[in-house]
Structure formats: structure tokens, C-alpha cells
Amino acid sequence: IFSWLVFLTVIPPKVMGHSFTNEPTPLNVKKAKPEPWNWPWH
Template sequence: MPQLNPSPWLAIMMLSWLTFLIIVPPKIMTHLYPNGFVSRSSEELKMSTWNWPWV
């Protein structure tokens, strides 16, 4: 049964993982986000209570 021989399949699996781990991530990381990141201001947000009409 040739399916049980790990020689060709192990090499194929290792090469595919090498491709995914070495070649693909730098290509993905070069993509730019369409919107820039905005830093939040350090001032506190003013929280107000809600006016519930049934209370």
C-alpha cells in the first residue's frame, strides 16, 4: 500500500510548511491597512447616567 510509505509525503509536508512559514508571512506583512491607527487621548471620558423613562 503506497499510502503508508511516509517518504514522499513527509517531504511534501515539510516543504509546504517551509513555504508557509518562510515565504508567505513576509508577503502578508507588507500589506498596508487602509485606515491608519489613531491613538486615544489620555483625558478621561465623561460618563453620564441614562434617563430611563420608566424609573
Template sequence: MPQLILNPWFYILVVSWAIFLTIIPSKIMKHYFNNEPETTSTYKPETNAWNWTWH
């Protein structure tokens, strides 16, 4: 049965996991934290109450 032969499948498994664990996470993490957090502003916009005329 060819499933029991480790060569070349074990090598493909090891190389693919090495790629997944080294190269791909560094490329993905560049997209997560591209904006630095800003401090919240103390400015509060003026809010007006709605004047509903119910008949």
C-alpha cells in the first residue's frame, strides 16, 4: 500500500508545516496591526433632543 511509504510524503508534510509555522504567520501578522491605537478625544458633539409632536 503506497500510504505506508513515508518517502516523499513525510518530507512534504514537514516542509509544508515549516512553511506554515515560519513564513505565513509573519506575512499575516503584518495586516492585523497596521494602525496604531489613538487616544480618545475629550470632544463631545452637541446632541439635541427630538421634539416629537404627537397628535
């Protein structure tokens, strides 16, 4: 039962985060990828 409580308390924030980050920030993710990828590797 305790594991279910932890599971239910940890999953909802992740689901909400995914649903919120996938819609408003597809452009931000695409813009943010080139810089981090180019900076550390080069």
C-alpha cells in the first residue's frame, strides 16, 4: 500500500509536467537543443 501511495504521488506531477511541457514549449526545446549540443561537444 505504501508503494502505491508513493507511486500515485510521484506519477501525477510527471504526467502534468509532460502534458504542460509538450504543448507550450516545442519551439523552446528545438531552439535549446542546438546550443547545448554544439557548445559541449565542440
